Amino acid sequence: MVGAAEEAQLARLENQVDNGGGGAWEYLSLVRKLKVRRSDKVFKHGLSILNDHKQRSGLGGEEWTLYEQVAVAAMDCQCLDVAKDCIKALRKQFPESKRIGRLEAMFLEAKGLWADAEKAYSSLLEDNPLDQVIHKRRVAMAKDQGNFSVAIERLNKYLEIFMADQDAWRELAEIYVSLQLYKQAAFCYEELILSQPTVPLYHLAYADVLYTLGGLENYQLAKKYYASTIDLTGGKNTRALYGICLCSIAIGQLTKGRNKEDKDSFELQSLASTALEKEYKKRASDKLPLLAATLRNLKLQP
Amino acid sequence: MMNLGFTIGVLGVLILSHAAYSTIQYRGLLKIVEEEFSGPPMNVVLELLVGLVLCLWAALSVPGKFISIHPDSDDNRIVSLPDNLDFMIFNHRGKVLQPDTGMKLKC
Structure with a gap:
């Protein structure tokens, strides 16, 4: 971190x-x-x-x-x-080190000799079947060749053994996002939030995935996670502030007229946009008109 | 600052020891006049309080600064996750953007 x-x-x-x-x-x-x-x-x-x-x-x-x-x-x-x-x-x-054996296999990978690298990794795995780094390298190699289904399969197998490996969970989530498999990615981010609830970036990524999934419930949940990101970063995360604005508008569009918590939602949105304006004024005052126009457009839409 | 705090701490400990010494002396005196010991005299209590405050101040200032526990403070706020180096792949545009190729490892 x-x-x-x-x-x-x-x-x-x-x-x-x-x-x-x-x-x-x-x-x-x-x-x-x-x-x-x-x-x-x-x-x-x-x-x-x-x-x-x-x-x-x-x-x-x-x-x-x-x-x-x-x-x-x-x-x-x-x-x-x-x-x-x-x-x-x-x-x-x-001369005897396994760690350098790993480096040598990586060198084959960098050269693009996939088959040789695979062979080197398998022989290293025979000596030590629980070497985490080598398992990860094999996933990366599959990804490198554009073979995402194999990468996902290997990563899932790896995570069954090493469930506490957060980097691997994150990698899996990123692969899923790149393949537009958002439901699976959301699951991975849930796992990450469970294991490290104080990292705002996991909350943010989870909220992004939920927002992308769409639907009223997901928007509401995404808004909550954007809010928790703001809570954990003290409002210094611009993306989360934008997220609040976008989610509020999306919710407003879906529940036109028949919304009970309309007032609360509006309040949160205006708070977020004020915070955004303040931040832009402080750090990029020349972009302020751009921000104002964007926010105005967002409000006009529904 | 460190030296000042340390001196004050030493002073506080000295005052506390003096208070202890006075109390023992006072008890000895009470034994001679055969009265019950109900509590230390007023000036010793005052001395104790002053010693406590000085020791407290020294203990808080000498060891160092406090570290923030707020998740949004600059020390704790996480701004980016580490790049997942275990999953690093080499098949990227760096291939065509090679840095200075003249560099070699001299052994």
């Missing part, structure tokens, strides 16, 4: 490193800790640390972590010879 303070720190460090202000190792550590995907930057700065003998030996045992990080980043950037050299260096240091 990336908090607001950590995000600001990451942006500051990234800016500092890009402008040659040093602190590359701190930046790379933070990228690893927050699990963000900044492959091009990790590749560039990580490689320059690895090539600098003095800096590299200063890291001590962390050096090998950096090799691994740079190898993955290089694969992500399709700089395969660098990835190969990194894996070779790691292999020399740890």
